[in-house]
Amino acid sequence: MGPRVRFAPSPTGYLHVGGARTALFTWLYARRHGGTFVLRIEDTDVERSSTDMVAGILDGLRWLGLDWDEGPEAGGPHGPYFQSERLVRYRAAAARLVAGGHAYYCYCSTERLRDEREKAEQCGEAWQYDRACLALPPERIAKLEAVAAPRAIRFKVPATRTAFDDAIHGRIEFDPRGIEDFVVLRSDKYPTYHLSVVVDDVDMAISHVIRGDDHLSNTPKHILLFEALGATSPVFAHVPLILGADKKRLSKRHGATSVTEYRRQGYLPGAMVNFLALLGWSPGDDRELMSVTELIESFSLEGIGGGNAVFNTEKLDWMNGQYIARLPVEELTAAVAPLLIDAGLWPNVGVDLQVRPADAWLHRLVDLLRPRAKRLTEFVDLARPFLTDTVEYEPEAVDQHLSVPGLGGHVAALAATLRTLDPFDEPRVEAAVRGTAAERGIKAGVLIHATRVAVTGRLASPGLFEVLVLLGRERTVERLERVVNLLATRT
RNA sequence: GCCGGUAUCGUCUAGGGGUCAGGACACGUGGUUCUCAGCCACGGGACCGGGGUUCGAAUCCCCGUACCGGUACCA
Structure with a gap:
């Protein structure tokens, strides 16, 4: 018979990160020792408790992957699991x-x-x-x-x-x-x-x-x-408790305190669990990125420190970035897609996608963007230039890279070259861009930067050649010509 | 006030009578490069204070200080 442990939240608010961590430790302990994790709802305070809150807490636990062996919805031999009953x-x-x-x-x-x-x-x-x-x-x-x-x-x-x-x-x-x-x-x-x-x-x-x-x-x-x-x-x-940056008990003043809020902000449950586990607990060695399995294997109550811990959002961000970098594309895309849909960016694709399998294309896009995102929500902005044909030019980008003398001609030349490029793949696109720059007697960087602004409207993007290939020949050429026209009207 | 807990880089932490006090985030510098991010390398940065015990204390003990929690017909 393994240990029987419980997490007993009172549904007077959403699942707080402090509560979530306590639940995590408790759950890890149960899983480590083959015990039973019981969930009990302490709703004796009828005035302040609500079923919405209960649902929120259950959702939060489920999202984190903390499944309970006995409790609401699971039942069990020691019920009822609501104190009010x-x-x-x-x-x-x-x-x-x-x-x-x-x-x-x-x-x-x-x-x-x-x-x-x-x-x-x-x-x-x-x-x-x-x-x-x-x-x-x-x-x-x-x-x-x-x-x-x-x-x-x-x-x-x-x-x-x-x-x-x-x-x-x-x-x-x-x-x-x-x-x-x-x-x-x-x-x-x-x-x-x-x-x-x-x-x-x-x-x-x-x-x-x-x-x-x-x-x-x-x-x-x-x-x-x-x-x-x-x-x-x-x-x-x-x-020990979790504190805010000012070492005061973590509260709304410090920003997000509920796991639902972190979920909404684009954090991955795995990262959240990993981060929370390391807040106040240590495996005893230098490991930081740990899978749930590793956490279970290494968990012990002795590894929990005695002092309160400050919730360090920067480290959470880093860790989330690490999880984003490592998640299989299919899973990452599945997590990002709903956000793109909500933003009205998907499905909403250009001509190219008529001939390409859309999901494979999205996978490539997500893959290209992922080292730049710390939170899932950032994908929306990062992906925008690829998912809409309305290029919004950043003023600084235009100032810095589109005000080169004679640029219109250079860009037009590049557009002309690319128009007939086949196949439109990375080595060829790169050769075309560098070749055009050389022919025109300008530095490759100048043309690269101008092209980046032309197709994304931005100062920063993934590697240009990858961007162009992903965008496809037609959209690339079209955006380049748009800039050629723009530059022509301007002068 | 009283009771309880805690104290290692800015933050999360490892360690623990003799260590160059280790790692991670953040920060700085450099590298990779078409930008950003990423990645890689390097760097600065800590044992709360005071007494003891000891050949030797950051580590053990005491006091103090600070912080956190409790002190309800709240949970």
């Missing part, structure tokens, strides 16, 4: 705690608690629940019950020290005096986070809890609950 269990557990003397009813009003806290705060002190309801006389309780006074259930924190060995941080101890008698079941009969996680982790037989560092301080409460419920605590591993 498990309320009876929490209430039963809370009742059991009361019955066992581990918890007690609390009738204190939120106003009173708030006032006490404020009062203490004014004196610069922290206030902890004073156990006012722990020793309520029976007749007082009877009276309160008679009027059905709202009551919450508080956990009676024992005076023993709690300690545990965190898989990432090592031994951690807590003084019980720092922990107040926290509420486990609210007066509205909804559980607090502490109760629901523990009950669910027990029910779902979770062996390892891998979660964000922000839960480290809650862990003693959870351990106390596991004990009170008669269960053994799972192994805990608290992974």
Whole structure:
């Protein structure tokens, strides 16, 4: 039996990169050890949760390739996997705690608690629940019950020290005096986070809890609950948080925080996974570009560092570029095509494509463009000159390369040569361009640059001869002649 | 405030009582070249501060500082 681990997001927002990384670590751990990855939706906060958010989170996980063995849509023997459907269990557990003397009813009003806290705060002190309801006389309780006074259930924190060995941080101890008698079941009969996680982790037989560092301080409460419920605590591993460039907790201010957003911006799931895996975790050697298989093989909780990590978009960009460079053409094209379609650039091709297989041509284009793209979305702009016949000339390009004296004649000569060139392949096109330049007594570079501007309108493009061949003879000649005319009108 | 965590190039990190403190991103220089990108080579750049322990500390211990998290009838 392998370990049972879980990822338990609350659907109050989209899948955050921090959550995604926690999910990734958890998933890697399960896959590494032949365990079970459970997905549980913590939607007890009905007000803030929504089914749209759930769908978004599932989509995000699927996009990253993090498949779950048990959970929404997958089912499993420990369901239901939505906390909102498990309320009876929490209430039963809370009742059991009361019955066992581990918890007690609390009738204190939120106003009173708030006032006490404020009062203490004014004196610069922290206030902890004073156990006012722990020793309520029976007749007082009877009276309160008679009027059905709202009551919450508080956990009676024992005076023993709690300690545990965190898989990432090592031994951690807590003084019980720092922990107040926290509420486990609210007066509205909804559980607090502490109760629901523990009950669910027990029910779902979770062996390892891998979660964000922000839960480290809650862990003693959870351990106390596991004990009170008669269960053994799972192994805990608290992974450090992801910060923004200013070392503050990553938030909208830092730009994109949801994986959906990164997907939209043109990042490949493989790159995202690879990048996230290396944020806070290291295989122990110098490897950086790692396939999912390699990640699984090398993953261990010990490899996770103790400190928070800054989300470095530049490195993500680099890594994405690496993935774009390595992805098989078919896959890359399949990923890019929808973007071209959305931009209205495809299918929308010139005459040449009537005789060429369109997909093969697109493959060549994508291949030509890929070393220049860090994100998929960049393909749209890069591909534009190839997919539309309206050449937009960049002013600087025109200034720099089309204002050469006598250029019209040179370009016209090149157009004439190319018109009859057959076959129209790279070596011949190159020879034609260089030959024309030589005949006309100008440097090849001058003609090359002018031609580039003529056919793409831009200062930069892939290698010119490859561009011309891909464009085809007719479109090349047509664009060259357009420039010849342009230059003629100008002078 | 109290409790907990963390601290190696700007960033992600490896390492760990004796190393030229290694790699990657970013940056700089050069090469390839028709431009850009890419690719290749080279370069600058770090052990938070102070005390201990030790022949020797960046590494172990303590204190401090900074940052992060928690301190709710949020999760």
